[in-house]
Amino acid sequence: MKKYIDTGANDTRSGFGAGLTELGRTNPNVVALCADLIGSLKMNQFIKENPKRFFQVGIAEANMMGIAAGLTIGGKIPFTGTFANFSTGRVYDQIRQSIAYSGKNVKICASHAGVTLGEDGATHQILEDIGLMKMLPGMTVINTCDFNQTKAATLAIADHIGPVYLRFGRPKVPNFTPEKNSFKIGKGILLNEGSDVTIIATGHLVWESLKAAEGLFKKGISAEVINIHTIKPLDEEIIINSVSKTKAVVTAEEHNIYGGLGESVSRTLSVNLPSPQEFVGTNDTFGESGTPSQLMEKYGLSSKNIITKVEKVLKRK
Amino acid sequence: MTDILSLEAFVKQVRRDILRMVHKVNSGHPGGSLGCAEFLVALYSEIMEHNPEFNMNGEKEDLFFLSNGHISPVFYSVLARSGYFNINELNTFRLINSRLQGHPTTHEGLPGIRVASGSLGQGLSVAIGAALSKKINNDSKTVFVLMGDGELQEGQNWEALMFASAKGVDNLIATIDLNGKQIDGSTDDVLNLGSLKSKFESFGWKTLELEEGNNIELIISKINEAKSHLGNGVPIAILMKTEMGNGVDFMMHTHAWHGKAPNDDQLEIALAQNLETLGDY
Numbered sequence: 001m002k003k004y005i006d007t008g009a010n011d012t013r014s015g016f017g018a019g020l021t022e023l024g025r026t027n028p029n030v031v032a033l034c035a036d037l038i039g040s041l042k043m044n045q046f047i048k049e050n051p052k053r054f055f056q057v058g059i060a061e062a063n064m065m066g067i068a069a070g071l072t073i074g075g076k077i078p079f080t081g082t083f084a085n086f087s088t089g090r091v092y093d094q095i096r097q098s099i100a101y102s103g104k105n106v107k108i109c110a111s112h113a114g115v116t117l118g119e120d121g122a123t124h125q126i127l128e129d130i131g132l133m134k135m136l137p138g139m140t141v142i143n144t145c146d147f148n149q150t151k152a153a154t155l156a157i158a159d160h161i162g163p164v165y166l167r168f169g170r171p172k173v174p175n176f177t178p179e180k181n182s183f184k185i186g187k188g189i190l191l192n193e194g195s196d197v198t199i200i201a202t203g204h205l206v207w208e209s210l211k212a213a214e215g216l217f218k219k220g221i222s223a224e225v226i227n228i229h230t231i232k233p234l235d236e237e238i239i240i241n242s243v244s245k246t247k248a249v250v251t252a253e254e255h256n257i258y259g260g261l262g263e264s265v266s267r268t269l270s271v272n273l274p275s276p277q278e279f280v281g282t283n284d285t286f287g288e289s290g291t292p293s294q295l296m297e298k299y300g301l302s303s304k305n306i307i308t309k310v311e312k313v314l315k316r317k
Numbered sequence: 318m319t320d321i322l323s324l325e326a327f328v329k330q331v332r333r334d335i336l337r338m339v340h341k342v343n344s345g346h347p348g349g350s351l352g353c354a355e356f357l358v359a360l361y362s363e364i365m366e367h368n369p370e371f372n373m374n375g376e377k378e379d380l381f382f383l384s385n386g387h388i389s390p391v392f393y394s395v396l397a398r399s400g401y402f403n404i405n406e407l408n409t410f411r412l413i414n415s416r417l418q419g420h421p422t423t424h425e426g427l428p429g430i431r432v433a434s435g436s437l438g439q440g441l442s443v444a445i446g447a448a449l450s451k452k453i454n455n456d457s458k459t460v461f462v463l464m465g466d467g468e469l470q471e472g473q474n475w476e477a478l479m480f481a482s483a484k485g486v487d488n489l490i491a492t493i494d495l496n497g498k499q500i501d502g503s504t505d506d507v508l509n510l511g512s513l514k515s516k517f518e519s520f521g522w523k524t525l526e527l528e529e530g531n532n533i534e535l536i537i538s539k540i541n542e543a544k545s546h547l548g549n550g551v552p553i554a555i556l557m558k559t560e561m562g563n564g565v566d567f568m569m570h571t572h573a574w575h576g577k578a579p580n581d582d583q584l585e586i587a588l589a590q591n592l593e594t595l596g597d598y
Contacts, residue, residue: 031453052453053453055449057476060480062442062472062473062476063445063473063476064442065442066439066442066446066473066477067443067445067449067477068446069432069446070432070442070443070444070445070446070447071446071447071449071450072446072450073373073431073446073447073450074375074451074453074454074456075374075376076450093436094439094442094473096436097433097436097439098432098442101424101433102424102432102433
């Protein structure tokens with residue numbers, strides 16, 4: 001069992017902020033927009049260093065998406081920043097027409113995704129955003145798992161031509177991926193080799209999956225753990241290679257099981273390699289107020305529930 | 318300046334294009350298209366410095382965005398006749414595998430189109446973004462946008478209007494096509510827009526009015542007046558009254574031709590009122 005060390009808890013949104021700051025220094029075409037959530041998105045440093053490349057649009061996300069689309073005309077690479085809920089559901093048609101259908105090089109950067117937003121409750125805890133965004137033709141969808149990966153993803157999407165949805169979160173979470181790792185859009189990462197079951201996880205559930213693999217190891221079950229940070233385009237090869245070996249899969253995500261990573265994995269497997277699969281995710285429900293850890297526990301977004309689902313799927317092999 | 322007679326001849330040919338395009342596929346939006354023929358011809362023939370060797374970034378040239386995308390027939394006709402693509406392609410309007418989609422899009426790579434439009438209320442925001450891009454690039458050219466009056470019922474416009482004045486987007490001229498009509502009837506009946514002049518002014522826009530938005534000479538002078546206010550720290554709007562269906566007597570003074578094509582007989586009558594000038598496609 002490969003050991004992963006938490007080098008110090010940090011929030012993924014700070015990884016975004018750090019990446020954006022670096023882009024401000026290295027890529028003169030990068031511009032940023034925010035809808036009254038500068039502090040929450042950790043955009044302060046970029047703004048301080050590049051005041052002329054930042055646009056505060058106020059609480060007007062629809063206008064922000066349109067302005068971002070327009071900024072690409074003239075060669076800018078706009079990064080929009082607001083909560084995941086206001087980055088997607090609130091502005092779906094603006095993204096669909098002015099950005100996705102128009103093929104605009106906009107990076108939609110979304111913090112506070114999922115239930116780990118915590119006490120603000122369900123109005124702010126979107127669990128449907130991956131589904132919404134992956135259905136848009138041409139949209140790249142990324143959900144990062146820790147500070148380092150979020151920073152690396154932020155840098156990588158600036159070099160990618162085309163619209164991107166980058167999803168991250170609010171709470172401090174273990175930081176365990178290598179600091180210097182390059183981020184390859186569309187390439188999954190094999191975190192732990194195993195032979196009995198494949199656990200495919202994205203976002204905050206990656207760390208939970210590693211913890212689950214440790215627990216399973218103690219029970220004599222060998223779990224392969226794959227981090228899928230790019231939900232679209234999906235790295236089908238890494239999934240098929242792994243499941244052809246383990247013959248069983250559990251997917252884990254902080255998202256509704258309807259429309260999320262799990263369904264994308266299902267589609268890939270049903271076409272290529274039909275295999276028993278269990279889903280860790282929220283089950284067609286809204287969230288609620290609570291602390292992030294309470295909510296993760298209550299909605300089954302935990303290593304404990306991953307272990308339960310692994311045991312269930314193994315019986316179906 | 319190009320002489321007015323030749324611009325009016327251009328307008329007549331554009332009207333023919335619009336009528337023939339929508340007639341052929343028995344769909345599309347002739348009313349609003351005819352109402353804006355003079356404006357689009359004025360922009361592309363007289364006002365804008367633009368390059369038909371199309372480049373998406375449009376640096377060092379004036380840009381135009383069409384927010385009310387359903388009047389695509391007039392946009393396509395003017396673009397084709399300004400050299401962006403061959404006029405024969407107007408034959409493919411709304412047909413399968415065509416670059417001339419029902420509503421304009423960049424998706425099929427049609428030169429001259431910089432953003433998709435059709436779902437209303439989004440064009441002003443995009444135009445503001447393009448104007449900001451020009452400012453960052455120290456590009457002194459101007460961004461133009463045309464919006465319908467009905468689409469001002471969409472809230473996004475008011476976000477954009479507030480933003481443009483608050484942030485001093487003064488390299489932008491927005492024209493509102495005030496034809497007073499929308500699908501379900503007059504704008505007064507559907508959802509009264511109230512005084513747009515006072516609304517725009519209270520949102521901080523330099524707001525000009527054009528009573529005769531189908532008089533190409535007056536359109537040109539009004540846009541030139543608008544241009545004289547560029548760079549003053551405030552965005553500029555032209556409230557332009559037009560007649561839907563202008564140039565075809567039975568299509569005027571009604572909203573019936575918003576989204577309806579003429580039949581064979583009606584086409585014949587309409588074309589007889591607008592004789593060929595530059596040659597049909």
